[in-house]
Amino acid sequence: MKTKLLWELSKEDRIGIQLPKRKVxxxxxxxxxxxxxxxxxxNELPQLSEPQVIRHFIELSTKNHHVDKGFYPLGSCTMKFNxxxxxxxxxxxxxxxxxxxxPDKLCQGALELMHKLGEAFCKIGGHxxxxxxxxxxAQGEFxxxxxxxxxxxxxxxxxxxxxxxxxxxxxxxxxxxxxxWQPVEIKSGCDGKIDLKTLEKHLxxxxxxxxxxxxxxxxxxxxxxxxxxxxxxxxxxxxxMDGANMNALLGIVRPGDLGIDALHFNLxxxxxxxxxxxxxxxxxVSVAEHLAQFLPQPIVSLSDSGEYKLDxxxxxxxxxxQAFWGSFGVMVKAYAYILSLGCDGLRRVSEDAVxxxxxLLSMLRDYYELPYTETPMHEFVxxxxxxxxxxxxxxxxAKRLLDYGFHAPTIYFPLIVHEALMIEPTExxxxxxxxxxxxxxxxxxxxxxxxxxxxxxxPLDTPIRRLDEVxxxxxxxxxxxxxxx
Ligand SMILES: *Cc1c(COP(=O)(O)O)cnc(C)c1O
Numbered sequence: 470m471k472t473k474l475l476w477e478l479s480k481e482d483r484i485g486i487q488l489p490k491r492k493v494x495x496x497x498x499x500x501x502x503x504x505x506x507x508x509x510x511x512n513e514l515p516q517l518s519e520p521q522v523i524r525h526f527i528e529l530s531t532k533n534h535h536v537d538k539g540f541y542p543l544g545s546c547t548m549k550f551n552x553x554x555x556x557x558x559x560x561x562x563x564x565x566x567x568x569x570x571x572p573d574k575l576c577q578g579a580l581e582l583m584h585k586l587g588e589a590f591c592k593i594g595g596h597x598x599x600x601x602x603x604x605x606x607a608q609g610e611f612x613x614x615x616x617x618x619x620x621x622x623x624x625x626x627x628x629x630x631x632x633x634x635x636x637x638x639x640x641x642x643x644x645x646x647x648x649x650w651q652p653v654e655i656k657s658g659c660d661g662k663i664d665l666k667t668l669e670k671h672l673x674x675x676x677x678x679x680x681x682x683x684x685x686x687x688x689x690x691x692x693x694x695x696x697x698x699x700x701x702x703x704x705x706x707x708x709x710m711d712g713a714n715m716n717a718l719l720g721i722v723r724p725g726d727l728g729i730d731a732l733h734f735n736l737x738x739x740x741x742x743x744x745x746x747x748x749x750x751x752x753x754v755s756v757a758e759h760l761a762q763f764l765p766q767p768i769v770s771l772s773d774s775g776e777y778k779l780d781x782x783x784x785x786x787x788x789x790x791q792a793f794w795g796s797f798g799v800m801v802k803a804y805a806y807i808l809s810l811g812c813d814g815l816r817r818v819s820e821d822a823v824x825x826x827x828x829l830l831s832m833l834r835d836y837y838e839l840p841y842t843e844t845p846m847h848e849f850v851x852x853x854x855x856x857x858x859x860x861x862x863x864x865x866x867a868k869r870l871l872d873y874g875f876h877a878p879t880i881y882f883p884l885i886v887h888e889a890l891m892i893e894p895t896e897x898x899x900x901x902x903x904x905x906x907x908x909x910x911x912x913x914x915x916x917x918x919x920x921x922x923x924x925x926x927x928p929l930d931t932p933i934r935r936l937d938e939v940x941x942x943x944x945x946x947x948x949x950x951x952x953x954x
Pocket of ligand 1: 605640682752
């Protein structure tokens with residue numbers, strides 16, 4: 470059935486909500502509002518009843534694939550279940566009605582939550598200071614690198630370049646450039662890990678930092694990380710860790726103990742807050758002691774008398790990053806997640822994430838190629854090269870998965886794997902779901918061998934078939950138009 474647009478459902482004078490009778494006299498708009506700000510015709514909103522609106526949006530939501538509807542193994546992006554308890558707590562009227570400019574005295578509860586959340590992240594990260602301001606992982610990277618830049622300036626030489634492995638996330642080089650440095654990409658070793666010999670060539674007074682993801686985007690733990698930290702620190706350079714995805718490390722390894730100087734967390738990945746269309750994100754950055762003075766301002770501090778406050782008295786701060794104090798609702802959800810799991814629960818998250826990933830891999834590795842064979846952590850990267858000889862690409866596998874009711878994994882990333890399929894099941898999936906997904910991947914492999922055309926035509930069962938992705942990117946239609954009818 471074709472979904473009707475709200476405009477098509479509209480009927481004159483149908484209303485969704487009945488407001489109570491006004492108890493104050495009607496205000497004369499013309500007298501009180503500048504004429505240039507008044508509309509001169511009706512707003513033409515569709516006129517609908519509440520059930521119509523609810524059905525419309527619920528129907529739309531079922532046409533899309535989302536984590537509340539099905540498995541979503543998007544590697545690196547950690548599409549884990551978003552506990553509904555978190556949403557309920559974030560909806561607390563005391564939080565949602567709080568004005569961001571309220572004086573500190575009147576928002577002690579909110580400030581306490583931010584302070585305690587910051588302490589929790591410091592414990593997880595093995596650091597002593599934190600900013601909660603960044604609204605995304607990418608902004609966290611920018612914040613962390615900017616602090617490192619201030620640090621080098623403070624030491625008298627801002628330096629010139631930042632090194633990153635060729636498996637790094639696309640936001641890394643962008644953040645390096647935005648922070649005023651030249652990104653230098655180095656080739657990973659044949660085991661998929663950072664190659665110390667190659668790194669060694671870049672160790673000099675021009676090197677500001679190395680950005681590293683650990684486990685890296687192949688899902689492999691960088692076991693030489695302490696050595697990397699030592700090498701960098703010996704020439705005064707810093708080690709930044711992209712901790713967007715901490716799903717393998719919680720309660721097991723503290724990056725600070727490995728010599729990481731700055732680290733960002735993605736609350737909308739590891740800490741279960743909704744991701745993508747579901748809401749804003751947050752990318753707090755924890756840092757080692759020597760970077761603390763450069764944190765964005767304000768930070769939340771606790772006075773000796775037990776009062777929380779936004780501390781602006783930070784002369785070396787890199788400045789403000791965000792309007793107001795960051796994505797507060799996201800912080801409430803992440804704090805709820807941390808408290809509801811506790812220390813043991815958080816560790817269990819990582820243990821189960823790694824277990825799920827390895828169980829899934831064990832079912833798939835006979836059917837798809839695993840180019841880097843080191844035991845992976847919370848995610849692994851397969852290659853679709855094996856079906857190329859049948860004229861089938863990774864993109865076709867991804868599209869066909871939709872017909873089986875699964876979202877595709879991340880594809881064509883990391884760039885160092887041909888026809889990459891980057892799979893992250895997360896800890897919130899059951900054994901049965903993992904087995905069903907493996908069955909689908911194996912069935913698709915067989916389809917590729919016998920019926921390549923089917924895969925080229927996929928998806929067959931979705932409300933919208935295969936999109937022209939280039940056109941959708943270049944000429945997006947973001948507004949309803951009569952001509953689309
Ligand atoms: C998601 C991700 C980022 C960027 O985070 P955003 O919140 O999307 O800006 C950076 N690095 C890695 C490894 C990621 O997975």
